[in-house]
Amino acid sequence: MSRAEAARGASPLWTLGLLRSELLTTFRRWRTLALLGVLAAVPVLVGVAVRIETGDGASAGGGGGPAFISQITNNGLFLVFTALAATLPFFLPMAVGVVAGDALAGEANAGTLRYLLVAPAGRTRLLVTKYATVMAFCLVATLVVAVSALVTGALLFPLGDLTTLSGTRIGFAEGLGRALLIALVVAASLTGVAALGLFVSTLTHSGIAAMATTVGLLITVQILDQIPQLHALHPYLFSHHWLSFADLMRDPVYWDDLARNLGLQALYAAVFGSAAWARFTTKDITA
Numbered sequence: 001m002s003r004a005e006a007a008r009g010a011s012p013l014w015t016l017g018l019l020r021s022e023l024l025t026t027f028r029r030w031r032t033l034a035l036l037g038v039l040a041a042v043p044v045l046v047g048v049a050v051r052i053e054t055g056d057g058a059s060a061g062g063g064g065g066p067a068f069i070s071q072i073t074n075n076g077l078f079l080v081f082t083a084l085a086a087t088l089p090f091f092l093p094m095a096v097g098v099v100a101g102d103a104l105a106g107e108a109n110a111g112t113l114r115y116l117l118v119a120p121a122g123r124t125r126l127l128v129t130k131y132a133t134v135m136a137f138c139l140v141a142t143l144v145v146a147v148s149a150l151v152t153g154a155l156l157f158p159l160g161d162l163t164t165l166s167g168t169r170i171g172f173a174e175g176l177g178r179a180l181l182i183a184l185v186v187a188a189s190l191t192g193v194a195a196l197g198l199f200v201s202t203l204t205h206s207g208i209a210a211m212a213t214t215v216g217l218l219i220t221v222q223i224l225d226q227i228p229q230l231h232a233l234h235p236y237l238f239s240h241h242w243l244s245f246a247d248l249m250r251d252p253v254y255w256d257d258l259a260r261n262l263g264l265q266a267l268y269a270a271v272f273g274s275a276a277w278a279r280f281t282t283k284d285i286t287a
Contacts, residue, residue: 018125022133026099032137035095036144042091043083043149047072050079051156068249075162076153077172080179081249083149084142084186088242089222092141092186093193097214099137100197103130104280106207123281127198131273134194135187142187146179168251178248185245189261192238192268193218199276202283235260238268 026032046069054073068085071078104127153159162175170178197214204210218239224230225237234240241261247254 019129019132022129023136026133026137027140031102032099035098036141039087039091039095039141040144040148042087043079043145044152046083046086047076047079047149047152047156068246071163072153073157075175076155076157076159077150077162077175077179079153079157080146080149081182081246083145084182084245085243087145088186088189089239090218092138092145093190093218093239094215095141096134096138096190096193097197097218098211100134100194101201101210101212101214102207103134103198104201105204105210106201124277127277127280131194131198131276134198135191138190138194139184139187142183142190146183150179164251165246165249166251170251182245182248185248185258185262186242189242189245189265191265192272195269195272195276196238199272199279202276202279236264238264240264 050069050072068078068081072082159172161169161171163169193214196217197210200214200217201207201210204213221237221239225234225239241257241264244257244261247258
């Protein structure tokens with residue numbers, strides 16, 4: 001490769017082109033569209049179930065179920081918070097685990113990874129682009145849940161001012177703003193899972209194996225987080241503070257657990273991102 005070609009390959013425009021190509025490839029896959037479809041369906045099912053349950057005037061939830069579910073009949077905006085609380089423990093991270101696990105292993109399995117590296121991408125640049133694509137999926141998947149819940153809530157229930165968990169009243173516009181902020185926090189909460197899945201993807205040439213391993217690790221962490229005898233370990237598990245986004249519905253907002261959650265996600269991203277880089281930059285690419 002000549003110096004001129006190398007310079008063109010390392011240019012920011014070339015990097016943006018690679019990112020655009022990865023985004024288009026990822027979001028055009030039927031698997032990705034199916035995952036987003038399932039995520040969009042969850043709020044609809046929750047909303048319809050609550051509507052049917054409360055058709056005779058009974059209160060929703062009966063004291064159980066995801067957070068905010070008892071408030072949905074009073075304000076459809078609470079369906080956004082309920083849907084995110086229902087999908088975050090499993091559905092959202094599972095979808096992210098599937099996309100992240102397939103990011104590099106899927107290319108190796110299809111025999112296209114070598115061709116990506118023949119182009120002047122560089123392994124570090126390619127790895128960063130793959131991670132950025134997975135994070136874009138995190139954001140899109142979370143917004144799909146939130147928008148589906150908002151539309152369903154508006155169709156099935158009244159909208160208006162809402163009561164925070166602290167008992168104060170806020171306007172609908174402010175509530176909508178908090179819903180958007182909560183969606184962004186939920187997307188950021190998946191940063192650790194994305195880095196973990198990308199690291200696993202560097203360990204194998206089988207996309208299915210990488211996806212299964214990532215989802216298996218996710219389930220294992222969730223189980224460990226429910227075992228009381230391991231309470232000393234819980235604060236260090238990436239899923240432990242996921243539901244802290246509920247504190248954004250307090251007045252004033254409680255920031256302590258939110259900060260712990262985002263800090264922990266950044267730590268997991270740094271650790272597993274570094275591990276993925278160390279593995280991928282020294283790996284013998286044969287496929």
